[in-house]
Amino acid sequence: MDSKREKDQDTDFTKITAVLLKSRTGEFDLESILFLKLRGLGICDLGCIGECTNLERLDLSGNNITKLVPLSSLRLLIVLNVSANRISNLEAISSCDSLQSLNVAGNLISSIENLHCLQSLRKLENIRLKDNTYNFSNPVCKNTSYRSTLLEMFPNIKVLDGERVVGRGSDLYQLCKDIDDTIKAGLFKNGQLPELPEQWVEDGFWEIKRSNNAIIEEAYKQFNDVLHECRLLNNRAAHIISQTERSLSLKNQPKQYAV
Structure with missing residues (x-):
């Protein structure tokens, strides 16, 4: 009986x-x-969500x-995250005039042509596929x-797939990327690992307190999402470091021959 009730409750979530x-x-x-977050509920029908105008x-x-x-x-939607679904057509959101950030990573967008419908969104600055x-x-x-095609299609884009391409921070991002590539190249070339830096701040330094204010609450959630990705x-x-250390250790061990 309990399992049937749980199954019925799960079914209720399939439609908003x-x-x-x-x-x-x-x-x-x-x-x-x-603000609305409905992650991982098995939703397949958006139902009445259009009434949240x-x-x-x-x-x-x-x-x-x-x-x-x-x-x-x-029409007032600014940020939309529909990653990890089964979406192949984005035509419906071409009327979301206020949209600035769109995350459709992990879907079924098959061609550049499927993205042409988004060119009317003049405020769109962040796209993640x-x-x-x-x-x-x-x-x-x-x-x-x-x-390159996407950057031509969307000249106002500042962030593509999480990488800042124009504006403040783009040069810094590229510099950090070049440094990272150089370190990786040197790592495999010299066959040794650089020492890890010590922790700069005390535990709990980045923790922030919740607020009843809706905007600050949403910022708190997004900040913690970023921290989760960093972790x-x-x-x-x-x-990867552990695997590399193990492989280097095995490589440097003297060969043993059976007598």
């Missing part, structure tokens, strides 16, 4: 309803919802969404001219 939206946000009116930030990542039609009425942190991508990213990258780096 007014009850789901109100329970998740605590808002009585759908028009009052400004004042929505500014929306996170639907990690679901089973294939169609974005209900989002066409969200692949995310190396989570191994998310799209078939279109396999195109060798994918990056994942750190764990991967530590794993």
